[in-house]
Amino acid sequence: MADHIVCTVEELPEGARKIVEAEGFLIGVFNCGGELLAIEDRCSHDDGPLAEGELDCAAGTVECPRHGSIFDLRTGRPKTLPAFAPVETFPVRVEDGQIKLEVD
């Protein structure tokens, strides 16, 4: 397990996102109403750039820009087809003003 520093807390205000590379994964880190959530930036349907999709903070979801599957940011599970397999999610925490991502 490795910690990966994403950025400082100030650099990721509410509604913002950052896509980082860690341990061979591309990962999208989102600030959803103060809650930090991280999801693999690769759709399980057809490798779409998931973390670039439309964010819905109220629902806690992101929509794949390629064919529109909606993923739950907390569980990584798709809520609509055409994707049906979950994507990876990662724990995120704040330490000394830094946002840190845990990647296996």
Add this chain to the structure above:
Amino acid sequence: MNPPPETAALDPKQAEREAIKDINQDYKTKFGFNDPETGYVYKAPKGLSRKLVEDISEYKGEPQWMREFRLKALEHFLARPVPQWGADLNQIDFDDIHYFVRASERAETSWDDVPEDIKNTFDKLGIPEAERDFLAGVGAQYESEVVYHQVRKDLEEQGVHFVDMDTGLREHEDIVREHFASLIPANDNMLAALNSAVWSGGSFVYVPPGVEVEMPLQAYFRINTENMGQFERTLIIADEGSAVHYIEGCTAPVYSTDSLHSAVVELIAKPGARIRYTTVQNWSQNVYNLVTKRARAEADATVEWVDCNLGSKITMKYPSVYLMGERAHGEILSIAFAGNGQHQDAGGKIIHAAPKTSSSIFSKSISKDGGRSTYRGLLEVAKGASEARSKVVCDALLLDPESRSDTYPTIRIDENDANVGHEASVSKIGEEQLYYLQSHGLDEEEASKLIVNGFIEPVVKELPMEYAVELNRLIELQMEGSIG
């Protein structure tokens, strides 16, 4: 008895031309007529715009979320290029289409209240008669909206909802909101995006747990006006342990300019439920038929698509079943018939996403007079779908050297213990077969018909009797005069 002299005088080529002419005339008189547009409530000018989408939503008095869904879909549509795989769609002029045409005020529950011309049309097509004889419910869509809708009282009392989609959204907003676009997001593909922006009509069906609807529900779609776009939207939900058979048919007048039909259909079979969805597609040969159909089968559920494509200029349609729960079963039976000037690009997709799921795809296509048929299929066994079983069989029959058939089967398997069989064949009507049958006293045309009938029989026998008869009759029409 003497044959009438003019027939006797025809040489075979001429006789063939006569017969072909007759087919067109038959479509024209039987299905290809058009009504005057008197009494129309609203006909949008040609072309697509944000304003039009807002107007449709406004007309229908929709909730805000649906209006937003439509507007977002419009953006997706405008951002997507015309697909360059499959059939040739480059000739479609999206600015030359009427996207919304309202022929009557509302969906009536008595045929007597349907405007005269429209009622006559459905009379000619035999819909009220079929309703009396063997259907549990009927929806009749004319242009953009449903003009008649009725379901048998006893089913209504058991809690079955069968209404047009606009009414479904008004009366069952919660169920619709939960499931609408959950299988086919607006951004799934270009035509799904277009449908999502301008959808109108279609059916909403909900069958409560344990209720089995024994007789079929039918929807009939009719385009009347020229350069029309019809975009119905259908959502069928079969709750736990319930069963339903839904049938759709369609026809249109024969025009020299093209129309567009682009539907989105979503089926949800909850645990132990069964849905069968049968299509007899008989659009006139100036209609582009570009449809997205997808189903989700949960544990122990079954979904079957019976998909017969006879009409249209170009069809692109690949109904799919996602087998999401253990022991779910999916079946696709596809018949395509491509005559002169037609391209039937059809097939099906099955995705095994749970253990012990099973499926089959049977596809039969017939091409004649330079027609083109394509089978395009996907069979996927995803990781975790252990002990999946599937069988894919696709056969193509070519009736002459000018016709064409292509097969694009994709098989993806991520489990070691999957049991998957695949067979494909292309056959040409053989001299020997014909010779054999002719030596038994049939003429060439009868012999060809017999071969075609034998070829599609396995699919036809899955249809309810009335539709099997109808399909055979339509194929016979297509076959007449096809042998040079």
